[in-house]
Amino acid sequence: MVQSAVLGFPRMGVNRDLKKATENYWAGKISQEELLTEAKRLRLAHWKIQKDAGVDIIPSNDFALYDQVLSHIQDFGAVPERYTKDGLDTVDQYFAMGRGHQKGGVDVPSLEMVKWFDSNYHYVKPTLQDNQTFKLSASPKAVVEFNEAKEAGIVTRPVLVGPVSFLHLGKADRGQSVEPIDLLEKLLPVYEELLVQLKQAGAETVQIDEPVLVFDLPAKTKAAFKPAYEKFASLGDKIPKLVFTTYFGDIVHNLDLVPKDIYAVHIDLVRNPEQLETVIGALGPQTVLSAGVVDGRNIWKTNLKRAIETVESAVQKLGKERVIVATSSSLLHTPHTLASEKKLDAEIADWFSFASEKTVEVAVIAKAVTEGPAAVREQLEANAKSIQARATSPRTNDPKVKERQSKIVAADYNRKSEFPARISSQQAKLKLPLFPTTTIGSFPQTKEIRLSRTKLTKGEITAQEYDSFIEKEIRDNVKIQEELGLDVFVHGEPERNDMVQYFGERLDGYAFTTHAWVQSYGSRCVRPPIIVGDISRPAPMTVKESKYAVSVSSKPMKGMLTGPVTCLRWSFPRDDVHQSVQAEQLALALRDEVVDLEAAGIDVIQVDEPALREGLPLRSGKERDAYLKWAVQAFRLSTTGVEDSTQIHSHFCYSEFQDFFHAIAALDADVLSIENSKSDAKLLGVFVDSAYPRHIGPGVYDIHSPRVPSEQEIKDRIEEMLQYLKPEQLWINPDCGLKTRQWKETKEALANMIAATKHFRAKYTK
Ligand SMILES: Nc1nc2c(c(=O)[nH]1)N[C@@H](CNc1ccc(C(=O)N[C@@H](CCC(=O)N[C@@H](CCC(=O)N[C@@H](CCC(=O)O)C(=O)O)C(=O)O)C(=O)O)cc1)CN2
Ligand code: MET
Ligand SMILES: [Zn+2]
Known part of the structure; x- marks a missing residue:
């Protein structure tokens, strides 16, 4: 059968519950235990939403109190010394890296935070030293959260940022000259240990995110994929099967870097549908394709008919056992649920699908491909109606706007004078x-x-x-x-x-x-x-x-x-x-x-x-x-x-x-x-x-x-x-x-x- 998968779910909760809890914790209004209990409640609620939607592969370790990359920094023992020397506990040390800490005689600025690819999400940059060492935490978050879901009866697929992306997205600390990618060999044992622990805990597969593959990469970064993934392949059954995951772009220019004997490869087919055939052509003989057909970056209802066609074309080449239907990326970039919107115009609301609704979409697509469209006829009919209604709605079209656009002339793009003339008249006025x-x-x-x-x-x-x-x-x-x-x-x-x-x-x-x-x-x-x-x-x-x-x-x-x-x-x-x-x-x-x-x-x-x-x-x-x-x-x-x-x-x-x-x-x-x-x-x-x-x-x-x-x-x-x-x-x-x-x-x-x-x-x- 074709399985359905979600790459990550928004963590704030239906009413921004996580925001409220963390801010209350920072303000000293709730204890650390209360914060962690609330975080646990949210994780469970989010797993349950996906389970109820019928999603087969549900992610864990997609959660983070502040940022998922920051969680990796801490779990890999890559915390700069300025955050460890004052004896802050793990949680406060984590927040100190995220937002700085100036309390009780401790005064440290935060680590640098930058945009996550081309999204409006920000991640904390791994900030590395010339003599950097790594050491896996005694209770790695990925293992803890996998076990937590398992106890609740849900076997999840843990998400990790892959080693090449972790290093490529990092930088040398101020005053240091290390090239992060040179630290690969030191970092890999930590991944090995973590993957082994996940396997022992019962994880069959792990989603290993290597989104940097969509970039034009420097030679050194390119060269890092081979040793990293050969190392993992050599571990055989000691570690879970890996889903090598990319998103926000195509990987055609870097296809030779995709490990051949990897269990599965995920690609973003919303952003780059045209890469499908080329990627399929380059997959190893056993490799599964995870087809990202439900948009993780926007809120439009998925055109189910089109998505099903895409997935079926992959199934024709690979067979049902070698295709997974997935969200294009983590759903982190979409809001929690459309059900909360009571004030939206009904005509327009019918065009949207937020994170919770998207989990249903992946499940429906997988079912349609596995059992045939008749199995989900009602959903498909309703979807076709919404797609058609939006395409033909007069509300999307304003002829007056188009007319004005057609009248733009070259002079509309230029100031009257060049800068030197402008600045002197501005200075005369502003003084x-x-x-x-x-x-x-x-x-x-x-x-x-x-x-x-x-x-x-x-x-x-x-x-x-x-x-x-x-x-x-x-x-x-x-x-x-x-x-x-x-x-x-x-x-x-x-x-x-x-x-x-x-x-x-x-x-x-x-x-x-x-x-x-x-x-x-x-x-x-x-x-x-x-x-x-x-x-x-x-x-x-x-x-x-x-x-x-x-x-x-x-x-x-x-x-x-x-x-x-x-x-x-x-x-x-x-x-x-x-x-x-x-x-x-x-x-x-x-x-x-x-x-x-x-x-x-x-x-x-x-x-x-x-x-x-x-x-x-x-x-x-x-x-x-x-x-x-x-x-x-x-x-x-x-x-x-x-x-x-x-x-x-x-x-x-x-x-x-x-x-x-x-x-x-x-x-x-x-x-x-x-x-x-x-x-x-x-x-x-x-x-x-x-x-x-x-x-x-x-x-x-x-x-x-x-x-x-x-x-x-x-x-x-x-x-x-x-x-x-x-x-x-x-x-x-x-x-x-x-x-x-x-x-x-x-x-x-x-x-x-x-x-x-x-x-x-x-x-x-x-
Ligand atoms: N869109 C956008 N992207 C951006 C930025 C930005 O400013 N805007 N800045 C950069 C960094 N990102 C930022 C993103 C958000 C905020 C921010 O301050 N967000 C606020 C929400 C802002 C907002 O919409 N406020 C509303 C709603 C406020 C609110 O929470 N009201 C309460 C009730 C009042 C209360 O009890 O506080 C509620 O609705 O429950 C308002 O002021 O009207 C927050 O998370 O707290 C800052 C920087 C990059 N990207
Ligand atoms: C994220 S840029 C913010 C610019 C805006 N004028 C402000 O001061 O908040
Ligand atoms: Zn700004």
């Missing part, structure tokens, strides 16, 4: 000091703010009461910035639930949800709005708040927008229209907003594009060039409608610009603020090499951690930056927005930032 200080937009989203928004939604306060509450928040934010002595103010974004969802809720062509949370990092979640049709702006979206902010401020006030590419990437996009078309529609809506802000007296406008980098196709080549072309055009289209004297800022939460710097330069933004505090200032070298003429604010401190950076630390960062950037180019700001922080640490950190800036201002002003 900023050397090293202008600013923040990235958001200030702490306090409990009070969130509660008052909840009250508005529930009708417990009026829109007017809510608006005046927001105005008070803006006034408070302005006052705080005045007291701190910042140079360019922000209104603080108190009215925004999220920088993308907020715009989704105000644009036509979007649907939005009440409970469809997806984990972004640690305990932080987002509710990506859903693009269902052509996008347009029925009314200004941010002008009221920005205008108010200007009216109560004594300094320049930045208007704050989320750029078209980021709106697209952090939404669930349509799958029936190319992403470039959706980005262009967003750009036109934002262009109108930018022009309206300018007319309302906002002289500085920031258009955030933090997701531009993550959207970069994972492999270099034609696809990347095409993406960068439309992404840059969308940004330019949204920002070029203003006068020279209006200053356009953009913000990026990453600093590794090397592979696409030309695109960053092509945005032609007057000022860029970028995340930089965790990276080597060397990365700023690209700005020097290309004689980048415009202004840059590399972040001087990390905002993901509650830890307060000292004035000296910030001075050191600025000093480093000045080795690369000209003083008149440099802005001083944090890495990113401050919404996840508390006020106390925010004020302390900004005060240190300003003190450090004053030191350099005095030094450089003659």
Whole structure:
């Protein structure tokens, strides 16, 4: 028979239960035991959902209290010494690596956290030493959780990040020069021991994730697959059978690296359906194919007929015993269940499938292929009806939007003058000091703010009461910035639930949800709005708040927008229209907003594009060039409608610009603020090499951690930056927005930032 498999399930729970438990634990409101009990309850609940859906192969060890890669770091004994030396217990040590720890005399910053491939999920980077050793934990999480499921009567397939991916996704610690992949030989015994333990516990198969196979890999990484998987093959029956798992791209360019005698290979057939035949052709004679046909990255109902056809074409070549029907990737990137959405329009809700619904889809597809379509006729008929209804719905189509798109001309992509002329008219108006200080937009989203928004939604306060509450928040934010002595103010974004969802809720062509949370990092979640049709702006979206902010401020006030590419990437996009078309529609809506802000007296406008980098196709080549072309055009289209004297800022939460710097330069933004505090200032070298003429604010401190950076630390960062950037180019700001922080640490950190800036201002002003 054809079996069904899920590669991973979201772990937050139906009501973000895990978020609440971890945050309560951090706040000292619940004990560690209570946290672990809640985590166990969630794991069991999630296994049960999959079992009830009829899924044959259910994952374990897909759970994590903070991040699954971080769990591996700990289980492999790859914890840097700074986290072990103070005697924190295992759980606190784990969180210290995830988010830093500044309590009871212990003061350690977090490890670096970066985007997981091209998704909005973040993982913690394995951070390795020149003399790195590895040692398997006494009770490895994968074994513990396998046993836990077994006790509940569910035999699961444990998920591990494979050794090559673990190392390739890691880096050398600051001051170390080790190339992680060189540590393979030292790492393999740990995998061996773990796999043996899993086998002894009763695991028949293990999902071993090697998603780095979708990249263009350096020779050394490529060369690591062979010894790693030969080693595993040599262990024979002592370890479970391995499902070599890839996702988010095709593996055709790396097919020779797929182990021939492996039990099974998983490929993502949602992203790259065309790889099917080639991959089948290259499989070993016994190897099973796990066909990822149910999208782990989006929320559209699977076209069951099409998925069944795909799976059947594999079955024809391999036979039923050698095909598994699976989700394309872990379902971590989709919300828990559609059943929680009580407010969605019924017509539109019928088009969606969230994680719980997707588990049913895999089971239905497997049954249809195993027993024939008659066995699931009702489900297939209902599905065909939904697919047809969406394809023909007038709600997806707006001729006015299309007409406007057809009228875009070349001049719409250009500012009136080049940067030198623009910056002098901006400077004449803004009169900023050397090293202008600013923040990235958001200030702490306090409990009070969130509660008052909840009250508005529930009708417990009026829109007017809510608006005046927001105005008070803006006034408070302005006052705080005045007291701190910042140079360019922000209104603080108190009215925004999220920088993308907020715009989704105000644009036509979007649907939005009440409970469809997806984990972004640690305990932080987002509710990506859903693009269902052509996008347009029925009314200004941010002008009221920005205008108010200007009216109560004594300094320049930045208007704050989320750029078209980021709106697209952090939404669930349509799958029936190319992403470039959706980005262009967003750009036109934002262009109108930018022009309206300018007319309302906002002289500085920031258009955030933090997701531009993550959207970069994972492999270099034609696809990347095409993406960068439309992404840059969308940004330019949204920002070029203003006068020279209006200053356009953009913000990026990453600093590794090397592979696409030309695109960053092509945005032609007057000022860029970028995340930089965790990276080597060397990365700023690209700005020097290309004689980048415009202004840059590399972040001087990390905002993901509650830890307060000292004035000296910030001075050191600025000093480093000045080795690369000209003083008149440099802005001083944090890495990113401050919404996840508390006020106390925010004020302390900004005060240190300003003190450090004053030191350099005095030094450089003659
Ligand atoms: N979309 C997106 N992606 C992003 C980022 C981002 O800002 N947005 N930033 C980067 C890092 N990722 C982040 C992702 C989320 C959060 C974040 O703060 N999320 C909040 C939720 C934000 C939100 O939607 N808030 C709503 C709902 C708040 C809420 O929880 N309300 C309570 C009731 C109020 C209470 O008791 O607190 C409830 O609904 O139960 C609002 O403010 O209106 C969280 O997890 O806590 C921060 C960074 C990269 N990707
Ligand atoms: C993830 S980028 C965030 C930018 C946004 N303006 C903020 O400050 O929150
Ligand atoms: Zn940011």
